[in-house]
């Protein structure tokens with residue numbers, strides 16, 4: 576004669592059904608909350624701190640070789656994979672820098688964004704506001720700021736609050752690297768944004 580197994584009582588697991596249901600609901604709610612809020616938080620951070628979010632702030636990028644540079648400024652794009660809350664965009668241009676050699680043949684790097692309000696600074700022959708001679712200058716078209724080729728502000732009553740933002744460079748085996756950063760706009764001091 577086979578023995579019939581007795582059914583486990585509702586309390587065999589140590590929890591009443593209503594309590595188990597409540598804990599199950601709670602766990603489900605917590606998982607849904609995490610799934611909902613984490614991407615939103617990541618998205619907001621990526622807008623407020625884009626470089627930090629992408630892990631790009633302060634990173635060195637190889638841009639060219641030393642023998643490719645002269646005193647004439649050249650513009651180079653900074654290209655990197657950009658990670659936002661949902662996707663990775665490969666090889667996106669995240670900014671630009673000017674590179675040149677100064678009078679002592681040292682590498683200089685400048686942000687192309689104007690420290691006033693972030694417009695893109697160009698390079699063209701213009702009248703130097705100080706010397707009144709025509710020469711190659713960095714100029715910002717938005718509020719007509721002029722900088723010499725060392726990034727020094729030339730205007731008597733400038734809108735731009737400081738000189739062009741310089742960037743840290745290094746040269747390894749003839750290759751020129753630039754540490755790309757974006758600085759706060761509209762402040763007299765150069766501050767990381």
Ligand code: FES
Pocket residue numbers: 689690691692693694715716717718719720734735
């Ligand atoms: S943004 Fe360049 S002078 Fe205003």
